[in-house]
Amino acid sequence: MGIVSEHKRRYALLLAARDSEYVKKVYGGYFNVFVAAFGEEVEERWDSYRVVDGEFPDMNELQDYDGFVVSGSPYDAYGDDNWILELCVLLQTLDSMQKKVLGICFGHQVLCRALGGRVGKSQSGWDIGLRKVEIIQNFSPCSFLESLTEIPPALSIIECHQDEVLEVPMGAEVIAFSDKTGVEMFTIGDHILGIQGHPEYSKDILNNLIDRLLNQDAIEIGLAEDVRSKLEIAEPDRKRWQEICKAFLKGSENQRQKYVLNTEEVMFS
Structure with missing residues (x-):
């Protein structure tokens, strides 16, 4: 009979979007998409809070979490919806607690806004599809990036x-x-990371999103066709992006293995 550890790391996904019918049917919801991308099979617990519907973690339980992930959203990060304003207050609190917070797309933008930056519409319009992102090599080193080996100077990501x-x-x-x-x-510092692209997305999720944007007349058919043709011949660097996100949230693979070993020592001591 196995022994279940009581020392699991705990993470919270702050969902700023509602599940699409496609993602619900294929993946069981965005929660599963994020946990598949950033989670581990053992020694972790992931909780989901649908902040878009006003569901937030208890402020008295924030200290129990090792990290937080803020998802993308069809809403504007500079909007004044009540839940967005409440999310900003939560992010300010987590920053003051030095809690790890990873923001993805909308999450990246709302983190910026909450902590005093400025967000707005891009003057050059939509960015949809694969984008080559240049990693700055001469910035002050972040410990989570130092733990990774051979980070390429550029990585492709879905936007x-x-x-x-x-x-x-x-x-x-x-x-x-x-x-x-x-x-x-x-x-x-080492506790806030914003990423504009979607390291969690696969190409099929983006293709379905393009379908929905076309149905809403949010984008033109020419743009959609151009994006799809490029998607057929190129792949995002999903594995490397997910390594970066995991290293930020919980350290390198070696550090995670040490955590598991330390947990086992506690269990059996």
């Missing part, structure tokens, strides 16, 4: 946004950019 970070918060450092977007990634 789907028409808003962007215009000005990072005071104390933030831009660590990646592209020919389309000036702030593809930013950090604050």
Whole structure:
């Protein structure tokens, strides 16, 4: 009979979007998409909070979490919906607690806004499809990136946004950019990381999203066809992006193995 550890790391996914019918049917919801991308099979617990519907973690339980992930969203990060304003307060609290927070797309933007930066519409319009992101090599080293070996100078990622970070918060450092977007990634210390693209997305999720945007007349058919033709011949660097996200949230693979070994020592001591 196995022994279940009581020392599991605990993470919270703050969902700023509702599940699409496609993602529900194929993946069982966005929660499963994120956990498959950033989670581990053992020694972890992931909780989901649908902040888009006003569901937030108890402020008295925030200290129990090792990290938080803020998802993308069809909403504007600079909007004044009640849940967005409440999310900003939560992110300010987590920053003051030095809790790890990873923001993806909308999450990247709302993190920026909450911590004093500026977000708005991109003057060059939608960015949809694969984008080559340049990793800045001479920034002040972040410990989570130092734990990774041979980070390429550029990585391809799936993008789907028409808003962007215009000005990072005071104390933030831009660590990646592209020919389309000036702030593809930013950090604050070792506890805040924003990524404009979608390391969790697969190409089928993006293709379904393109279908929905076309049905809403949000994008033109020419753009959709161009994106799809490029998607057929290229792949995002999903594995490398997910390594970066995992290293940020919980350290390198070696550090995670040490955590499991230390947990086993506690269990059997």
